[in-house]
Amino acid sequence: MSITAIPAIAPVAIGDAVLGTNRSVYVIGEIGINHNGDLQIAKQLIDVAAAAGANAVKFQKRTPEISTPMDMRSKIRSTPWGEMTYLDYRYRVEFDAAQYRDLIRYAANLGLHAFASPWDVPSVHFMEEQGVVTHKVASASVTDLELLRALAETRKPIILSTGMSTIEQIDAAVETLGTNNLVLMHATSTYPLPPEEANLRTIETLRERYRVPVGYSGHERGLQISLAAVALGAVTVERHITLDRTMWGSDQASSLEPKGFEALIRDIRILETAMGDGVKRVFPGELAPLSRLRRVDA
Numbered sequence: 001m002s003i004t005a006i007p008a009i010a011p012v013a014i015g016d017a018v019l020g021t022n023r024s025v026y027v028i029g030e031i032g033i034n035h036n037g038d039l040q041i042a043k044q045l046i047d048v049a050a051a052a053g054a055n056a057v058k059f060q061k062r063t064p065e066i067s068t069p070m071d072m073r074s075k076i077r078s079t080p081w082g083e084m085t086y087l088d089y090r091y092r093v094e095f096d097a098a099q100y101r102d103l104i105r106y107a108a109n110l111g112l113h114a115f116a117s118p119w120d121v122p123s124v125h126f127m128e129e130q131g132v133v134t135h136k137v138a139s140a141s142v143t144d145l146e147l148l149r150a151l152a153e154t155r156k157p158i159i160l161s162t163g164m165s166t167i168e169q170i171d172a173a174v175e176t177l178g179t180n181n182l183v184l185m186h187a188t189s190t191y192p193l194p195p196e197e198a199n200l201r202t203i204e205t206l207r208e209r210y211r212v213p214v215g216y217s218g219h220e221r222g223l224q225i226s227l228a229a230v231a232l233g234a235v236t237v238e239r240h241i242t243l244d245r246t247m248w249g250s251d252q253a254s255s256l257e258p259k260g261f262e263a264l265i266r267d268i269r270i271l272e273t274a275m276g277d278g279v280k281r282v283f284p285g286e287l288a289p290l291s292r293l294r295r296v297d298a
């Protein structure tokens with residue numbers, strides 16, 4: 001029987017990790033803004049990611065006066081620090097350069113990459129000065145071509161999330177970034193994500209359309225959907241992590257707590273081993289049952 005060979009999808013190196021088919025899944029603990037602007041909480045979340053066996057932690061970096069939508073800026077928000085405008089709240093949860101240096105070093109000492117999704121062009125330069133191994137593009141930024149051009153100029157590997165985007169918008173983003181050193185992430189930006197909006201078969205759609213490694217950024221409750229994404233070939237999985245889902249903050253409720261994140265990574269490691277390489281063979285463990293059970297030898 002003749003089988004037509006489809007050209008393999010080139011893996012993408014991020015620091016000392018390689019993301020691609022038949023490689024270990026690159027697990028990202030998305031700290032995002034779940035640290036609520038508190039450096040000690042951020043470090044505790046890095047501890048959680050390291051203890052669970054993640055490969056990386058991720059933050060969100062914003063220049064609030066640029067990245068906060070105009071109509072949101074003066075809205076009043078109740079926060080643990082009192083009532084304040086949405087813009088002031090956005091400033092309250094940002095870390096400065098010295099704090100990022102501290103966090104990235106802290107993560108590196110625990111064997112983790114640390115990087116961010118920059119939400120505006122100055123934030124790209126800010127994270128570049130931190131010497132990060134990669135940049136992530138949040139789903140919200142898919143159509144921000146100015147941001148994508150700045151990211152392309154860094155020549156770093158880029159992880160592009162695709163939630164709340166049409167295929168045409170993703171086409172334009174991919175064209176801007178180029179497919180060299182690009183990892184896409186299937187995502188649906190519903191918080192929390194109901195199964196009927198997960199549409200995991202999109203992982204295959206993105207992989208076939210763009211011929212780049214594809215991962216999954218999840219916002220569901222529980223672990224099943226992320227694990228299914230791995231079974232469908234996701235090369236990276238990103239999940240929000242929190243110390244406690246009842247903490248104040250918009251992403252806490254749809255985040256995984258330490259035990260959940262640990263269980264997720266344990267199961268991902270079992271799954272990636274179980275996926276194998278697809279080459280049909282008789283395994284050593286089958287030899288005893290073979291001699292016991294098969295009557296006709298071919």
Ligand SMILES: C=C(OP(=O)(O)O)C(=O)O
Nearest residue numbers: 060117138139161187217
């Ligand atoms: C919001 C983000 O990502 P996603 O769109 O994958 O949830 C982010 O990386 O900041």
